[in-house]
Amino acid sequence: MMNYYKIKIIICFCMSKNLLKFLFLLATAVPIFSQKKNSFDLICERTSSVTAYKDLPKAIKTADSLYMRAQQPSEKIQCLILSSELYQHAGELKKAICYSENAHSVINQSSNPEQMAAVTRLLARQYRQVGLYERSKKYIIKGLEASGSITDFQKSNEASGLLNQEMAFYEMEMGNYSNAIRFIESSLKYFERINSRNENRTAAASYQLLGDVYFKLNDYPVSENYYRKAEGLLKVGSCTLGLVYNGLGGIRLKQKNWKDAEVYLKKAEKIADTSRSLTLKKAVYSNINDYYEGTGDNFKASLYAVKYVRTYDSIAARNQSFTMKGTEIAKGKISKKSGQMNGVKNATIVILFISLVGLLLFIRTKQKRQRSKLRNIIRAQLNMISNRSHYPLKQSDGSEFSNISVEEVDEKDSETDRRRNDSLMTSETESKLLELLEDFEKGDLYNNKGMSLSFLAGELNTNTKYLSYVINQHKSADFKSYVNRLRIKYIVDKLINNEKYRQYKISILADECGFSSHSKFAAVFKAVTDYSPSAFIKYLDAGNQSGKSVHFPEND
Known part of the structure; x- marks a missing residue:
């Protein structure tokens, strides 16, 4: 038992x-x-x-x-x-x-509000980067609505803060700086409520953006204060830190503090060179170009001008590639993913892109018509200037607006000398020289920085006296005025027909048409057209936006 x-x-x-x-x-x-x-x-x-x-x-x-x-x-x-x-x-x-x-x-x-907020913010940023700002704004608004429906307190505030940041970018692009400041401050309030490992990085981006806004408002002390706040929150090597250093370097350039500007711009360049961000590269190369221009190193300034232009062209090519080929949906692996979705979803996406491209083509056609109207107005004005009996360049010291860097020849011949040249030159020689000058005007040899009377005489196989006489008699200008007029006509035509030229720095435009400095180019441009380069570009852009004839007010 x-x-x-x-x-x-x-x-x-x-x-x-x-x-x-x-x-x-x-x-x-x-x-x-x-x-x-x-x-x-x-x-x-x-x-x-x-x-x-x-x-x-x-x-x-x-x-x-x-x-x-x-x-x-x-x-x-x-x-x-x-x-x-x-x-x-x-x-x-x-x-x-x-x-x-x-x-x-x-x-x-x-109907997942958290994922909706994430995707709309992503789309808003991507459309902003390709220049489709209104479409970007549409997704920001949709994202903000979704973020308010997120039940998780931390995630809701983080999403709202990031979307307010995006709205600030939009307002900056539109030039509404007071609105941009308001949205950035709202983003910071949202970030203060969260406790995540991304908090410093997101807050730093807002401070960096505030630094940019106040820089554009020329309030450099406030701008630097925000850049410093961002710097204190960022890790070494981040793209945002590159923008911060570039902003600090830009402030020093405005203050003509070349030594400190060099220090910050070198730090910014180090980050830009290893970054994939074209926006960062463009901003940094632009400031470094300004630095070398300010210190008088024209050779290095030209090197960074080339880097700037290449980066700008890369951005333009990327954006154009998107807008012109928006109907093409990526093939290969993405087609496998799309294949798992039903036909209605795919049809919706195709219709969306076709509508987008149709809208873009309509806008481009309208812009071409507007440019055509504007071109006729400006060319009529330039032709009127060209037909003046005396070319309106100030010649007080004989070289104020000249960019002739090689041998100078006295072109102020006496009336007796001109009669003598006329008698020695046969009518056939004079006609031949006029034909050669017409061919010269059709090319772009006049943009050569080494252009001079003796240089052109050698190219046309004649002598300087004959050439000087023909230009004075038939072009109603001396040699310097004649060449400068051709150069300005060349760059005006580029500005009218190619929008990317309006985005270039004035120093790059000057170099393009053979001038040795920004100041000489600006002076000649105003003498020929009566408008400064920046004012001219401003009214070109205004004409494209309004679709109306542009009336140039007197340029002060």
Whole structure:
């Protein structure tokens, strides 16, 4: 009997032990399951923050494979957002926007405010970078509505802060600096309410943006104060820090503090050269060009002018590529993802891009018509100036507006000398010289910085006296005025027909048409057209925007 009870006790003990094990396994199953559920998020995060910086192509492939493995709509959206961010990091904005639009299309059916806020902010930034500011604003407004519906307090405030930042960028592009300041201050209030590892970086971006706004308002002490705040929150090497150093360098340039300007601009250049950001490169190269112009090193100034122009052209080419080929949705792997969506979603995306391109083509056609009207007005004015009996260049010291750097020849021949030259020159020679000058005017040899009377005489196989006589008699100008007039006509034609020239610095325009300095070019330009280069460009842009004839007021 005793043995029976012993056996029963042992069995109960074993059962209790197994029950405890079972309960333990049941208790730990939930967190283990949760970890497995969250592993997808962890892989996405690791791909975005680590793999992308080490091996971008590998990160893109990882994002593609994650999409194929995704089961839930929210996971698919997460992968599309990840792919968009990676392509944006690679500088392929057209593909990035395609992925973002795909994600936006899926979210519209899932009603996830957190993901809607993330995608709309991404689209707002991407459309801003390609110059489609109104479309960017549309997504900002939609994102702000979504951020108010996010239940998580931290995420709601972070999304609202970032979207207010984007709205500030929009207002800056529109020139509404007071509105920009208001939105930046709102973003900072939202960031103060959150406690995340991104807080410093997001707040620093707002301070850097405030520095830019006050710089444009010429309030340099306030601008520097905000740049310093941003600097204190940023890690070494970040793109935003590059913009901060560039801003501080720009302030020193305005103050003509060349030594400190060089220090900050070197730091900014170091970051820009290793960055993929064309916007940062463009801003830094522009300031360094100004620095070398200010210190009188024209050779280095020209080197950075070339870097600036190349970067500007890269941005323009990227934007043009997007606007002209917006109907093309990226093929290959993205087509596999789109294939899993139904036909209605794909049709919606195609219609969206076709509508966008149609709108852009309409705007471009309208702009061409406006430019044509404006061109006729300006050319009529230039022709009127060209037909004046005396060319209106001030000749007080004989070289004020001249850019002739080689041999100078006295062109102020007496009436007796001119009659003598006339008698020695046959009518055939005079006609031939006029034909050669017409060919000369059709080219761009006059933009040569080494152009002089003796140089051109050598090119035309004649002598300086004959050439000087023909120019004076038939072009109603001396040689210097004649060449400068051709140069200004050349650059005016570029400004009218090619909008990118209106974005160039005045010093670059001067170099393009053979002038050795900004000041000489500006003086000759005003003497020929009656307007300064900046005023001329301003009214060209105003004419394009208004669609009306431009009436130039007197230029003070």
